[in-house]
Amino acid sequence: MKISINRLKDFIVLDQSSEEIASLLTGSGLEVEGVELFESIKGGLEGVVIGEVLTCERHPNADKLSITTVDIGSEIVPIVCGAPNVAAGQKVVVATEGCTLYPGTGEPFQIKKAKIRGEVSQGMICAEDEIGLGESHAGIMVLETDLPNGTSASEYFKVEKGDVLEIGLTPNRADAASHLGVARDLKALLNREVCLPSVEDFKVDNTSLTIPVSIENSNDCPRYAGLTISNLKVGPSPAWLQNYLKALDLEPINNIVDITNFILHDLGQPLHAFDADYICGGKINVKKLDKGTPFVTLDDKERKLSGEELMICDAEKGLCIAGVFGGKGSGVSDQTTKIFLESAYFSPDIIRKGSQFHGLKTDASFRFERGTDPNMPIYALKRAALLIKELAGGEISSDIIDFYPNPIADFEIAVLYKHIDRLIGKHIPKETVKSILNGLDIQVVNESEEGFTAIVKPYRVDVTREADVIEEVLRIYGFENVALSENLNADFLAEHPSKDLNKLQYRLSEVLSGLGYFEIITNSLTKPIYVEKSAHLQSENNVVILNKLSEDLGVMRQSLLFTGLEVLSHNINRRQKDLKLFEFGSVYFKEGESYREEKRLSIFLTGEKTAESWLEPSKEVQFPDLYAVVELILEKLNIDNTSVEIVHESPFDYALQINLGAKVLGTVGLLDGSITRLAEVKQSVLFAELNWDLLAKKSKGLKKYGEISKFPEVRRDLSLVIDKKITFDEIKKVALKAGGKLLQKIGVFDVYQGDKIDASKKAYALSFYLQDTENTLTDKIIDKTMSRLIQGFENEVGAFIRK
Structure with missing residues (x-):
């Protein structure tokens, strides 16, 4: 749920910063998940000014270009312009050197000093599409203004800016699903008053269009109010209303529909406007229709009614699924001149049934099915009617109809x-x-x-x-x-079933076996020479056997590495060179006068990845082949938020160390030849050793899979130029943070390093797969997500996005 700070200030006096308001609300239970800056023109026209063209001459080397000098207040700059309508004496919009423009279509771009066909250009004279004001690219914008040169274009175009809170509303707080609801909490937190706009000017102009209402079941619809407005004119909303809706990620439609959306998000009261000419018989009936009745909704889909949803009907047909979705034809269009405006309180249960049966989740159903304020419909109706008269003209042409036979009492x-x-x-x-x-x-x-009686208004359903x-x-x-006591206790201790570590290990063994790996079990006793010849193991940590059978079995192993290499050596010597092995085993350490035992998981990969055939040549295993297995293990164990770092330490030639916070989960890499030769293995070996005790402890249980989404997956690609030192893991972390729950997976399909980019840089070609499990992704949501990804890459890893 989005809440505009600017709009909140119309309800309550706020002198705190957006971050302070967010902290207050989060502390009181309205968790603020983020604060975003809304700009009515993207980028806020930063660096864009009003300028005056002083001179304009044809470019000597290009017929369609002009060389101008432009006064931008602080200086006079040369600008090469390709617009056919540029001329001396014009007041124009100038993007100055260094500023970034956000065009209506396409990617943002920065204005840089350049030479165009041999002539210096220090800025750009803008057309309306180049600064996101419209779609026209026929020529530059020529202004009629007396504002001095150098005046910010944001002042001329009245750019609106303001922070917007993203609140993760819990199901019990239906009362807070509006600006008024959030303002009520701030009232209690800050001890300040909430002011509602006055509706004292409301009056009925005439009763020339009265539409009677009948309610079939008052339990389904405890309150239903409405009125008619005639002689109105449907058209675009003014800028303030459009900006209000855009800040909340809503698309303006027309002044009537926009006002109903404004009231919904302002007061939490859904409204619905019907085209009065479409209401057959001149009356409204609130009732259920027969099961199987066809009904075409606003999205042009025919739906079969269940017979349990509540319907708003006229004398002949259904007009709307009450509190959920309107019907095709009955809504407001450009030809509408008179409306019936509905404001109701519906039973949450009946709305929930209709919404779930048809799979329709709307802003109205979200509020109705959680419980709205039964005392709000009349005020909201009057407020909306006054706004409609102000923005669309017309006259209120009926008394307010208010069906409310059994008023809902306050809670005592x-x-x-x-x-x-x-x-x-x-x-x-x-x-x-x-x-x-x-x-x-x-x-x-x-x-x-001893106590008191609390009188709670019915909008506080919780x-x-x-x-x-x-x-x-x-x-x-x-x-x-509330300070914590020294001894924490609870009246009830919930049952916390312990993890079955044997089952966890068995399931993971199944996964590895399914990938073609063979499980091995090796001796915990090993040769002391392995430790003596290995820099990564310490002799003082050896657990020495007192009654050793031989020197070859003289110590307990500190790693699963060498006993596993012995198995590789045994098989390779018998011409079995392509090997995939894993082992769950214990390792042992002496630490001072005490001993420590750990359980680990080792994985070995060596030889050819695919056997030689007429279809393709054989291919040796590579590091990504083993690292993919380790990633799969982490995924199966439901372990996330890991990080990696590159290491070049014994026993590896190169490796990645996998960390979870400050703890090391394990290491995966290519073994150094000097290590493998200790076990008489003469071919390259990829090896991973993971701390199984830590993996099992941090695992959230085996990952459970859900139903496959009914909605399509969308792929978008980006090409990033980044510093060579930046790892894919860093890129992935930024992407997951910026992409949110919509980002399902990330892939790399090309890596480039060469003479076409700086020697200290590399280029990644990345694929991003977006999917919503509940809705089909729109272009707007996709573009917004990709913009967040681009901004994250630019800000956090210094990436340059290749166009």
Whole structure:
């Protein structure tokens, strides 16, 4: 859920920074997942100014170019311009050297000093599409303005900027699904008043278009209100309303629909506007229709009704799935001149049924199925009607119809002070408790020394018990203000089933066997010479056998490496050179006067990857072949957030060390020839040794797979030029952070290093696969995700994006 800071300030006085507001809300239970800057024109026209063309002459080396001198306030600069309409004396929009432009289509680009056909150009005179203002590229923009040269273009075009909060709303906080709802929490947190726009100017102009309403079942629809507005004109919304919606990632449609969306996100009250000319019989019926009845929704799909969803109907047909989705034809179009405006409170259960049956999740159903405010429909109706008159003209042509036979009462909840102290774990003064509750619009009545009665308005659907009231006190008082006791305890200890390590090992053995690896079991006793000849093992850590059978079995192994190499040697000497082996085994260390035992997993890969055939030549195994197996192990064990670093240490020629935080999970790489020769292995060996104890401890259990998404996967490619020192792991981390849950996987399909780029650089060609498990991805969402990826690569690893 997105909340505009600028709009919040219309409800409540805020002098805190966006980050401080985010921290306050998160501490009170409205978790702010991010703060984004909204700009009505992308980039905010930073570095773009108003300039004046002083001179304009034809370019000596190009017929279609002109050489101009432009006064940009701070200096006069030469600019080569290709627009046919450029002329001396014009006031123009100038992108100055160093600024970045965000065109309506295509990638952003930076303005640099350049030579164009031999002439210096220090800027660009802009057309409207080049700065994201429109689509025209017929010529440069010529302005009629008296603003001085050098004035920021953002001032001329009235660029709107403001931070937008992304709130991860929990299902219980339906009351906070609006700007008003968030402002209510800030009211309690900051002890300030919330101001609602006045609707005192509302009046009925005439009753020339009255549409009666009948409700079949008041349990399904406890409250239904509406009115008509005639002689209105449908058209584009003003800039302020369009910017409000765009800041919330909504697409403006027309002034009527935009106003209903504005009210929904402002007040949390969904509205629906019907074209009054489409309402047959001149009346509205709220009822259920027969099972199997066909109904065409706004997305042009015919749906068969279940018979359980609530429908808004006229005398002949269904107009709308109540609280979920409108019907085709009944909505507002450019030809609409009169509307019936609906504002209702529906039973959450009936809306949830309709939404789930048809697989439709809308902003309206999101709120209705969690519970809206039954006292809001009339105020929202009046507020919307006044806005429609202001932005679309027209006249209110009926009295307000308000069907509300059984008003929903406030919740009355008995609360004891001793229970507040017991559940919170700290004594909170009574006056503080009452102040917090009053700030939350929870009235305190029937107060005594022992407790009081809390009167909770019905829009707080999550506050119906004493414990709920106490939770409200705690979240505003602040969890951080309740100190932890020295001895933590709980009234109830949930069962935490332990991991079955044998099952975990067995399942992983199945995975490795399925990849063609053979399991080996080797002796824990080994030769002391291996440690003496290896820089990565220490003799003082040897666990020496006192009653040794021979010198070859004189110590306990510190690594699975050499016993595994002995198996390789045995097989290679018998002409079995293509080997894939793994072992789960223990290693042993002496540390001072004590001993330590660890369980590890070793993997060996050597020889040819594929056997020689007439189809293709044989190919030797390579590092990625083994590293892919290690990645699969981490995936199967559900271990993420790992990092890697390159190492060139014994026993490896080169290797990657895999870390989880400050702990080393293991190492995978190509063994040094001097190490393999100790076991008389004369061919290259890839080896991985993983700390199985740590893997099992950090594993979140074997990864479970879900249903395959019904929605298509989308691939986008990027070419990055980065420093040679940047690893793919660093690139991957930035991508996963910026791409969020939509980014399913990343691939590298080309790596380039050569004379076409700087010697200290390399180029990665990356593929990104995006998928939403609940919806089909739109171009807007895809472009936004790719923009975040590009920005992340540029800011965090200094990448240059190749066009």
